[in-house]
Amino acid sequence: MDSGEVRRRIASSPLARVAALPSRVGAVSRHNAAVASQSARWLVSRREHTNYTYDLTPLNLEHLAWWAASVAAAPVQECRSWIAEILKDRALQEYAYRISVSTGRRGLTDEKVRIARRAGWYAVVRALQPEHVVETGTDKGLGSLVIAAALLRNDKGHLTTMDINPDSGFLISGKYADVTRIERGDSVALISQLAEPVDLFIHDSDHSAAHEAAEFRAVASHLAASALVLSDNSHITGELPAWAESTGRTFTFFREVPEDHWYPGAGIGAAWYPRG
Ligand SMILES: C[S@@+](CC[C@H](N)C(=O)[O-])C[C@H]1O[C@@H](n2cnc3c(N)ncnc32)[C@H](O)[C@@H]1O
Numbered sequence: 567m568d569s570g571e572v573r574r575r576i577a578s579s580p581l582a583r584v585a586a587l588p589s590r591v592g593a594v595s596r597h598n599a600a601v602a603s604q605s606a607r608w609l610v611s612r613r614e615h616t617n618y619t620y621d622l623t624p625l626n627l628e629h630l631a632w633w634a635a636s637v638a639a640a641p642v643q644e645c646r647s648w649i650a651e652i653l654k655d656r657a658l659q660e661y662a663y664r665i666s667v668s669t670g671r672r673g674l675t676d677e678k679v680r681i682a683r684r685a686g687w688y689a690v691v692r693a694l695q696p697e698h699v700v701e702t703g704t705d706k707g708l709g710s711l712v713i714a715a716a717l718l719r720n721d722k723g724h725l726t727t728m729d730i731n732p733d734s735g736f737l738i739s740g741k742y743a744d745v746t747r748i749e750r751g752d753s754v755a756l757i758s759q760l761a762e763p764v765d766l767f768i769h770d771s772d773h774s775a776a777h778e779a780a781e782f783r784a785v786a787s788h789l790a791a792s793a794l795v796l797s798d799n800s801h802i803t804g805e806l807p808a809w810a811e812s813t814g815r816t817f818t819f820f821r822e823v824p825e826d827h828w829y830p831g832a833g834i835g836a837a838w839y840p841r842g
Pocket residue numbers: 617684701702703704705706707708709710728729730731734751752753754770771772777
């Protein structure tokens with residue numbers, strides 16, 4: 567029996583997993599050691615305890631540009647340049663840094679702004695030129711800041727952002743506040759009081775499936791015909807694809823790949839009526 571035949575026999579026998587154990591242990595150990603080392607670095611160098619921020623890998627940013635191009639029906643070259651525009655926005659970086667080091671929550675806030683998937687929100691706002699964007703879940707205001715920056719570059723449109731936490735939104739002031747209305751309370755109740763049509767809706771509040779679904783039900787009658795609906799929870803629940811299917815919309819999903827961070831990343835679900 568030649569060595570090839572011996573390998574084939576072992577591979578088809580119960581001994582196969584034992585024979586492969588050293589390489590299996592090696593692969594999983596290398597992976598876990600890399601995550602443990604990222605985790606240790608993060609614990610000593612960063613401050614956040616929730617809503618983690620990080621950069622995305624260059625390849626993942628390229629995927630984000632293609633995702634934005636698809637959901638906004640825009641040329642991918644433009645989506646790439648909008649993503650670069652927000653990532654290189656020094657004025658926004660310096661503005662957010664100044665607030666982050668002076669806020670009452672500075673002990674739990676990272677100083678450097680890392681917007682990750684929100685660069686995709688930015689590209690979509692630049693592409694669609696919406697009049698009215700609604701974001702549920704403001705938190706510090708990082709997503710709101712990115713959306714407001716896009717609206718300011720568009721020179722049109724405004725943002726309504728909602729959060730149940732009265733201390734939310736501390737990143738929004740100055741020119742960013744000029745295009746942003748912060749509303750405090752439960753998002754489902756606030757959505758039902760919206761007076762203007764919504765061109766872009768972003769769910770990013772209470773991430774329970776029931777609350778996410780309640781937001782989609784509440785916003786449905788407020789959506790413009792061409793509205794795009796995004797969910798920051800589509801890596802956890804199937805609520806947006808289920809709602810998309812039940813309303814005749816299409817659905818797609820972008821998954822983050824964080825660079826040098828233990829967190830495995832979130833994602834963006836998108837639902838819209840295909841544009842003819
Ligand atoms: C993941 S954070 C939002 C992150 C933010 N959009 C960003 O881009 O960084 C979720 C926020 O939802 C808020 N929230 C939780 N339940 C809510 C509710 N029922 N209505 C409105 N906001 C809620 C929390 O207070 C928290 O600030």
